[in-house]
Amino acid sequence: MKLMPMNAAAFSMNALPNLAFSGAWVTSKLFDMAEKIHGMPRIAELNIIADGSEIEALDMSGAWVMHSVLNRLSTQGKTITYKGFKPEFAERLEIVAHEFNRHANASRDIKITPPSWLEQIGITATKALKEAKDLLSFVGEVSLMIVASIINPSRIRWRPILYNIREAGFNAIPIVGVLAFLLGVVVAYQSADQLRNYGANIFVVDLIGISMLREFAPLIAAVIIAGRSGSAYAAQIGTMSVTEEIDAMRVLGIVPMEMLVLPKLIGMVISLPLLTVWADMLGIFGGMLTAKTQLDVSFVDFIGRLVKAVEMTTYTVGLGKAFVFAIIITMIGCFQGFRTHGGADSVGRQTTRSVVQSIFLVIVADALFSVLFSILKI
Amino acid sequence: MPSQEIIIEVSNVSTSFGQHKVHDNVSLEVKRAEIFALIGGSGSGKSTLLREMMLLHRPDSGKIKVHGVDLTNITEAQGQSLRQHWGVMFQHGGLFGSLTIQENVGLPLREHTDLPDSLINELAEWKLSMVGLQSGVYGQYPSELSGGMLKRASLARALALDPDLLFLDEPTSGLDPISAGEIDTLILKLRDMFGLTILMVTHDLDTLWQVSDRVAVLANTKVEALGSMLELSVSKVESVRQFFDGKRGRSAYAQEQKISELHI
Numbered sequence: 294m295k296l297m298p299m300n301a302a303a304f305s306m307n308a309l310p311n312l313a314f315s316g317a318w319v320t321s322k323l324f325d326m327a328e329k330i331h332g333m334p335r336i337a338e339l340n341i342i343a344d345g346s347e348i349e350a351l352d353m354s355g356a357w358v359m360h361s362v363l364n365r366l367s368t369q370g371k372t373i374t375y376k377g378f379k380p381e382f383a384e385r386l387e388i389v390a391h392e393f394n395r396h397a398n399a400s401r402d403i404k405i406t407p408p409s410w411l412e413q414i415g416i417t418a419t420k421a422l423k424e425a426k427d428l429l430s431f432v433g434e435v436s437l438m439i440v441a442s443i444i445n446p447s448r449i450r451w452r453p454i455l456y457n458i459r460e461a462g463f464n465a466i467p468i469v470g471v472l473a474f475l476l477g478v479v480v481a482y483q484s485a486d487q488l489r490n491y492g493a494n495i496f497v498v499d500l501i502g503i504s505m506l507r508e509f510a511p512l513i514a515a516v517i518i519a520g521r522s523g524s525a526y527a528a529q530i531g532t533m534s535v536t537e538e539i540d541a542m543r544v545l546g547i548v549p550m551e552m553l554v555l556p557k558l559i560g561m562v563i564s565l566p567l568l569t570v571w572a573d574m575l576g577i578f579g580g581m582l583t584a585k586t587q588l589d590v591s592f593v594d595f596i597g598r599l600v601k602a603v604e605m606t607t608y609t610v611g612l613g614k615a616f617v618f619a620i621i622i623t624m625i626g627c628f629q630g631f632r633t634h635g636g637a638d639s640v641g642r643q644t645t646r647s648v649v650q651s652i653f654l655v656i657v658a659d660a661l662f663s664v665l666f667s668i669l670k671i
Numbered sequence: 672m673p674s675q676e677i678i679i680e681v682s683n684v685s686t687s688f689g690q691h692k693v694h695d696n697v698s699l700e701v702k703r704a705e706i707f708a709l710i711g712g713s714g715s716g717k718s719t720l721l722r723e724m725m726l727l728h729r730p731d732s733g734k735i736k737v738h739g740v741d742l743t744n745i746t747e748a749q750g751q752s753l754r755q756h757w758g759v760m761f762q763h764g765g766l767f768g769s770l771t772i773q774e775n776v777g778l779p780l781r782e783h784t785d786l787p788d789s790l791i792n793e794l795a796e797w798k799l800s801m802v803g804l805q806s807g808v809y810g811q812y813p814s815e816l817s818g819g820m821l822k823r824a825s826l827a828r829a830l831a832l833d834p835d836l837l838f839l840d841e842p843t844s845g846l847d848p849i850s851a852g853e854i855d856t857l858i859l860k861l862r863d864m865f866g867l868t869i870l871m872v873t874h875d876l877d878t879l880w881q882v883s884d885r886v887a888v889l890a891n892t893k894v895e896a897l898g899s900m901l902e903l904s905v906s907k908v909e910s911v912r913q914f915f916d917g918k919r920g921r922s923a924y925a926q927e928q929k930i931s932e933l934h935i
């Protein structure tokens with residue numbers, strides 16, 4: 294019956310004092326009724342006769358809107374008599390009238406004014422400071438956790454550590470390899486012209502060797518892993534806290550940090566330096582190929598020069614950085630995951646934050662390392 | 672009060688998930704303005720049957736008609752128009768986490784009507800107050816509400832488009848007895864005042880006694896019994912007896928007896 298076509302809701306004031314309602318007063322047939330009510334002309338008659346004989350259907354929203362027509366008239370001081378309403382329609386109108394008055398009398402919520410720009414700056418600043426403080430206490434908590442597991446190594450969960458090494462390390466080998474290789478090619482290619490001009494072809498080895506081992510390999514590996522694994526950590530822990538799984542762990546006497554953070558941290562601290570070694574190799578290989586094709590530096594010459602030009606510290610500095618980057622990425626990923634509260638969209642937000650923040654902090658840390666090393670003359 | 676017009680017609684529906692058979696030739700009919708309850712043990716396929724009636728899952732065989740429209744080979748346009756005629760309250764709420772409670776209720780109106788925002792807000796507020804939510808929570812997000820409040824908000828959203836068919840999956844579970852009683856009253860009022868057809872899944876014996884007109888018992892992949900609560904309470908079928916003979920079943924039955932004695 295309801296699926297049969299219905300006429301649009303309408304009211305007519307052509308035959309005053311008759312106010313004739315017609316059509317189906319149901320949600321889907323109200324269309325622009327609100328504007329029509331708004332544009333109702335003022336009328337002189339004092340006694341209005343509401344005629345409901347042509348109403349096809351009346352649902353809750355329809356009754357609400359119909360009542361607002363009648364309400365408008367009665368607030369103008371008109372007396373309304375009802376005519377031709379089906380008993381059930383009349384009853385519905387009555388219920389709505391009751392609700393309508395209650396609604397109108399209910400104390401209105403206090404208007405919320407958006408904060409001024411000065412307040413906005415203050416709010417943002419306190420938020421950022423609070424987040425920094427929380428991060429610090431998170432780092433402290435994890436450190437305590439690490440100390441506890443060093444004292445009592447039987448509490449370390451080896452299986453998830455191995456799982457994390459596979460997920461974050463082994464599975465990332467292809468993508469890290471390809472990008473490091475391309476980076477090596479690009480760097481060698483860009484410098485080829487300049488070096489050729491000065492006849493300093495062989496120095497491409499110094500350039501590639503030092504820049505790759507010291508800067509590019511750790512950085513490219515860290516950026517890829519931040520996007521790949523850091524985000525996954527945030528999303529996993531975030532989803533778990535939304536679905537009350539974290540709370541369930543706490544109640545079951547499992548420390549979420551120990552179960553979720555420590556294996557990831559240990560896994561990452563092992564994987565990222567290894568990935569960096571891999572990126573070193575592929576990056577230098579990329580540079581080597583370009584050196585051969587563009588600068589006529591043979592593989593043998595390249596390797597021979599590499600051993601002389603690049604000191605061992607260059608290599609270990611790169612690995613040391615990778616170790617620190619691994620800690621940053623895991624900490625930020627897990628921290629943002631634990632900060633997720635609310636629903637699904639909050640998981641997305643925290644995941645994005647984790648990636649942006651960890652890449653940001655990785656680059657800041659890299660800059661600090663450069664300053665530090667130049668002071669220490671390493 | 673129910674008329675003879677059939678709103679939902681399920682005939683010989685079979686469903687299985689892999690090897691696991693959930694329904695085997697299930698048939699039932701729901702009439703206009705009837706409050707029809709589906710009961711059965713956990714995992715007996717009540718939610719699945721409900722999902723099949725609202726186009727969320729396809730049965731393996733058999734036919735389901737809603738408002739006379741066969742769901743087996745329904746067009747997208749028919750589906751859309753059917754969907755505007757029913758309201759659904761999910762077992763776990765299904766509210767959108769990124770919207771406030773009031774926006775959740777207003778969303779169907781915003782999507783399907785041209786009503787102005789102010790009117791939509793008014794209607795949403797009314798629906799929310801109808802299900803017994805205080806105005807303080809309208810601006811809050813689902814994650815900030817208690818389980819019972821989520822149920823109510825979900826019911827309010829189901830009512831947003833003034834459906835004439837309401838699917839309720841466990842409307843009173845997780846509510847305190849007083850709130851559950853209020854929901855019962857609301858369900859009855861919706862049916863009596865607005866002629867809604869209501870199909871619900873529930874385990875709440877009080878709700879079943881108070882509001883349901885007919886009850887179907889799903890067990891062992893079949894509809895094992897179908898009738899009013901009074902009829903079922905004297906049934907000899909094993910799965911029905913289990914339901915009534917449990918301690919809780921007996922106490923609800925005893926209460927019901929006392930109430931009807933008082934009325935006589």
Ligand SMILES: Nc1ncnc2c1ncn2[C@@H]1O[C@H](COP(=O)(O)OP(=O)(O)OP(=O)(O)O)[C@@H](O)[C@H]1O
Nearest residue numbers: 688691693711712713714715716717718719720762
């Ligand atoms: N998507 C699915 N894939 C596989 N099996 C499913 C799926 N959905 C439901 N089932 C199975 O179908 C059966 C019926 O599930 P359903 O959710 O309908 O139960 P129910 O009667 O609503 O139970 P409850 O009272 O616990 O809500 C269960 O055994 C369940 O495991």
Ligand SMILES: [Mg+2]
Nearest residue numbers: 717718719762
């Ligand atoms: Mg269910």
